[in-house]
Amino acid sequence: MANRSDTKTRILDAAEKLFAERGFSETSLRLITSKAEVNLASVNYHFGSKKELIRAVLARYLDVFMPVASARIVTLQSSEEGASLNDIFSSLVEPLLDLNQLRAEGTSTFLQLLGRGYIESQGHLRWFITTHYGEHLTQFVKAVADSAPHIPPAEMFWRLHFTLGTVVFTMASADALTEIAAADFNEHNDIEAVIRKVIPYLSAGVSVPVN
Amino acid sequence: MANRSDTKTRILDAAEKLFAERGFSETSLRLITSKAEVNLASVNYHFGSKKELIRAVLARYLDVFMPVASARIVTLQSSEEGASLNDIFSSLVEPLLDLNQLRAEGTSTFLQLLGRGYIESQGHLRWFITTHYGEHLTQFVKAVADSAPHIPPAEMFWRLHFTLGTVVFTMASADALTEIAAADFNEHNDIEAVIRKVIPYLSAGVSVPVN
DNA sequence: CTCTATTTAAAACACTCGTTTAAATTAAAC
DNA sequence: GTTTAATTTAAACGAGTGTTTTAAATAGAG
Numbered sequence: 001m002a003n004r005s006d007t008k009t010r011i012l013d014a015a016e017k018l019f020a021e022r023g024f025s026e027t028s029l030r031l032i033t034s035k036a037e038v039n040l041a042s043v044n045y046h047f048g049s050k051k052e053l054i055r056a057v058l059a060r061y062l063d064v065f066m067p068v069a070s071a072r073i074v075t076l077q078s079s080e081e082g083a084s085l086n087d088i089f090s091s092l093v094e095p096l097l098d099l100n101q102l103r104a105e106g107t108s109t110f111l112q113l114l115g116r117g118y119i120e121s122q123g124h125l126r127w128f129i130t131t132h133y134g135e136h137l138t139q140f141v142k143a144v145a146d147s148a149p150h151i152p153p154a155e156m157f158w159r160l161h162f163t164l165g166t167v168v169f170t171m172a173s174a175d176a177l178t179e180i181a182a183a184d185f186n187e188h189n190d191i192e193a194v195i196r197k198v199i200p201y202l203s204a205g206v207s208v209p210v211n
Numbered sequence: 212m213a214n215r216s217d218t219k220t221r222i223l224d225a226a227e228k229l230f231a232e233r234g235f236s237e238t239s240l241r242l243i244t245s246k247a248e249v250n251l252a253s254v255n256y257h258f259g260s261k262k263e264l265i266r267a268v269l270a271r272y273l274d275v276f277m278p279v280a281s282a283r284i285v286t287l288q289s290s291e292e293g294a295s296l297n298d299i300f301s302s303l304v305e306p307l308l309d310l311n312q313l314r315a316e317g318t319s320t321f322l323q324l325l326g327r328g329y330i331e332s333q334g335h336l337r338w339f340i341t342t343h344y345g346e347h348l349t350q351f352v353k354a355v356a357d358s359a360p361h362i363p364p365a366e367m368f369w370r371l372h373f374t375l376g377t378v379v380f381t382m383a384s385a386d387a388l389t390e391i392a393a394a395d396f397n398e399h400n401d402i403e404a405v406i407r408k409v410i411p412y413l414s415a416g417v418s419v420p421v422n
Numbered sequence: 423c424t425c426t427a428t429t430t431a432a433a434a435c436a437c438t439c440g441t442t443t444a445a446a447t448t449a450a451a452c
Numbered sequence: 453g454t455t456t457a458a459t460t461t462a463a464a465c466g467a468g469t470g471t472t473t474t475a476a477a478t479a480g481a482g
Contacts, residue, residue: 007429007430025236025237026236028468028469028470029469029470029471030468030469030470038430039429039430039431039432040431040432040470040471041430041431041432041471041472041473042429042430042431043470043471044470044471044472045429045430046429049470049471050470050471118380119330119380119383153396154392154395154396154398155408157391157392157395157396158388158392158405158408158409159412161380161381161384161388162377162381162409162412163377164380165376165377165378165379165380165381165384166373166374166376166377166380166416167376168376168380169329169330169372169375169376169377169379169380170372170373170376172330173372173376177369177372180368181365181368181369184365184368185364185365185368187365194369197366197369198369198373200419200421201370201373201416201417201419202416203419204415204416204418204419205377205412205413205415205416206412207415208411208412208414208415210411218459218460239438239439239440240439240440240441241438241439241440249460250459250460250461250462251440251441251461251462252441252442252443252460252461252462253459253460253461254440254441255440255441255442256459256460257459260440260441261439261440261441
């Protein structure tokens with residue numbers, strides 16, 4: 001074992017920044033390795049392939065976020081009887097913002113990566129996420145369903161995917177949107193402000209009575 | 212002027228199908244021309260470049276849809292005083308479904324293309340749409356704003372982009388979602404059913420009171 | 423120090439992509 | 453029917469991609 005200031009980490013840091021900004025397929029390994037100031041071949045040496053690098057970038061965040069978010073929801077469900085949808089969504093805000101302590105711009109990078117992942121990948125990332133973090137996801141889905149018992153399961157399926165779309169799309173284009181908002185409305189939002197804006201929107205949509 | 216059964220149309224038909232299914236950058240000209248059974252070079256001959264082909268595919272739908280949708284909103288605003296958000300969103304359903312008369316699977320193809328367009332393109336499509344159909348868009352935005360006067364403009368800006376994200380994401384993955392819904396809930400939805408499901412969700416989110 | 427395994431480096435490989443070229447073919451005009 | 457323009461065809465170009473190979477450099481163990 002021998003290395004300088006960790007080639008592997010340099011690659012991950014450069015890759016996550018570029019992936020979040022430009023998407024996965026629009027980011028070449030040559031661009032990543034030049035930004036990271038490492039050799040091109042070191043990606044395949046340390047990660048095997050570009051696909052596995054993408055998974056590693058996401059895993060570095062998911063391994064931190066998922067357990068914390070899960071724990072929040074567990075305590076929320078055990079403490080009060082009947083947590084509202086707003087409570088559930090809001091309980092994810094702090095774990096998300098804590099990612100900024102992990103790395104600079106951690107929160108928005110993570111959310112943008114998540115968005116890119118769901119939009120771009122034709123399967124391998126969906127598979128990776130559901131097999132590695134499936135329990136946390138089903139737990140979250142169950143908590144939401146319990147909070148809106150008047151919504152039939154099939155309807156809830158659709159609404160949760162509507163919600164996913166809202167979040168994913170918003171976060172993937174959050175930078176552009178905050179710029180426009182600043183120019184047009186003199187509103188200067190950070191990622192937390194956007195998150196706090198979207199939660200009431202989601203809660204209202206998910207829980208609106210059918211018919 | 213000379214041609215057989217219209218090479219240009221064959222290219223557009225094959226391209227729109229593949230673009231909707233796989234996205235723009237994931238669809239090569241070689242795949243399009245082989246499906247269309249035309250020569251590779253004919254794309255550049257008839258359209259100039261791949262970018263212009265993408266715009267032509269979208270324009271073929273937008274030129275039909277936009278004026279019709281605009282007219283609907285005009286009549287809606289003139290007839291009754293105070294159209295609801297549900298009314299506005301619903302008034303777009305018929306123009307959307309009419310696209311099935313234009314071409315088989317026209318509605319879902321168009322919506323998926325729109326989704327892909329907003330997700331993928333780094334500018335040239337956004338520019339194309341806003342410069343060619345900007346008046347229709349601002350008219351639509353104004354109608355929505357008038358229907359929810361309790362929402363400040365800056366907040367409405369965000370909520371409309373949340374809405375865009377919901378629609379775009381849902382439509383881009385509509386095929387996959389309807390398959391899952393059929394398998395998991397024995398629910399067999401077509402594109403119209405999905406549209407009718409999403410409208411209440413959107414209306415609730417857009418109009419939910421701030422704070 | 424020496425030996426061994428790990429890591430870095432430069433180069434080439436094999437492939438796909440959008441685009442262009444130049445010749446052949448087809449259709450229209452006169 | 454001849455001429456002219458429009459279209460189709462096959463081939464190649466040039467640039468970019470992820471990956472592999474082979475050799476050099478580096479670090480840790482004995």
